[in-house]
Amino acid sequence: MISPINEPAGLLDFSSKLIRWYHRHHRDLPWRHTNDPYRIWLSEVILQQTRVAQGMPYYLRFVEQYPTLRDLAAADEKEVLRLWQGLGYYSRARNMHQTARLIVQELGGNFPASYAELIKLKGIGAYTAAAIASFAYNEPVAAVDGNVYRVLARIFGIKTDITSSGARKEFTALAQQLLPPDDAATFNQATIEFGAIQCQPVAPDCLLCPFNDVCYAFAHGAQAQLPVKGKKNKVRDRYLNYFVVEKEGRLALRERTTKDVWQGMYDFYLIEAAEETTDLNELESDHVLAHWLEMGEVVRTAGPYVHLLTHQRLYARFWHLRMPPERSLLLPDNMAFYNQEEVEELPKPVLINSYLIQYFFS
Known part of the structure; x- marks a missing residue:
């Protein structure tokens, strides 16, 4: 011993x-x-x-x-x-x-x-x-x-x-x-x-x-019991609705500046809901989305994708909106349009990057 x-x-x-x-x-x-x-x-x-x-x-x-x-x-x-x-x-x-x-x-x-x-x-x-x-x-x-x-x-x-x-x-x-x-x-x-x-x-x-x-x-025979570790924190479910706005081959993205997951990374316009939804009518109270729906059309939906973080489980759905080139479009102050090369250079969460590879950059 x-x-x-x-x-x-x-x-x-x-x-x-x-x-x-x-x-x-x-x-x-x-x-x-x-x-x-x-x-x-x-x-x-x-x-x-x-x-x-x-x-x-x-x-x-x-x-x-x-x-x-x-x-x-x-x-x-x-x-x-x-x-x-x-x-x-x-x-x-x-x-x-x-x-x-x-x-x-x-x-x-x-x-x-x-x-x-x-x-x-x-x-x-x-x-x-x-x-x-x-x-x-x-x-x-x-x-x-x-x-x-x-x-x-x-x-x-x-x-x-x-x-x-x-x-x-x-x-x-x-x-x-x-x-x-x-x-x-x-x-x-x-x-x-x-x-x-x-x-x-x-x-x-x-x-x-x-x-x-x-x-x-x-x-x-205590290998499975040691070390002793307290109960894990409860995992929080979040429901994310991303709006992928495309105009003349460019995509609108924004930098995440709030102290939340992925701070400093780039993603699309986001509306977070209390539960999963497949009906845009439930989200039209958002004035930015309402404006976009008047201007363009939804050409594709994708998801939900499940993305696991340490204490969060994210359910993400993507709505692809295509805008006509001749119409002027309002974007929130923190958003801008980027071409493909620029988008590829931006730091992005894996969830966003995977979506882009599947539908835009493949």
Whole structure:
């Protein structure tokens, strides 16, 4: 059995065994071949809420487009969001871009070199700050993400709800005790990687696990119960009616400026309803839509498409309105017509982009 957590021999045995596993089994990922804090930070932001297989192409494109922190800081936000398109959680990209500008403008382009300074930056939380500090500077600070919660909870039998207020402090304290101060980078990488490919959420590879002789979850058949996680927030249903206005081959789009999903992205004119509808008469109280229906005609409807977000389920229906070229059309102040090339360059939610590919750009 692993020695009690307060015994140095037990800590050393756990850490050395984990690091040996890492050297044999870790994946060859590009951000593991650099100590550039910018590229490490970029990889960590992209991999929040994103699997490695999905995030890798984005990382490579960002590095190609913005090889340095100054390149990212100098970019237009729309360009950054366009490159981010498809990853979701777009606030990550906005915060990253704003923080890059802050580092260039206020810190002389020098990335902070300690956990204490990193965590002060917008969009950089406790885990990301620890990851950058340890991977780039080998600062002996534990990086605790969902993978680490799972590994520690299962092996050490920790039954604290990981969504509770004290969980991060408890798990971080344990990880900090386990961390070898002279090799923080490897230990943090190893713990995260072990949770990602060995101690997975579903069907962990327990038979070939180097800790199966001491793991609490394996001994008690509790892999499915650990880590303990509170009930998820209720998913909210939303019913979106998009009006795709076309005139002379151009489409009318608008930038989403409110603090809602997809802020800073572009979509069509939207009327949100309390429930799903297939009858335009139920929406004609909207004066903009009423004007458009007088001017043109509905040539196609599509949907509903179901689009899942973390706490929302979107039901989207698209109404394609074609306008005669000879008639003057009023648009809301935040809308404009764009040709196909311009539309393709705009940052758009996946839902909107998928519709355009299916009906306009195929």
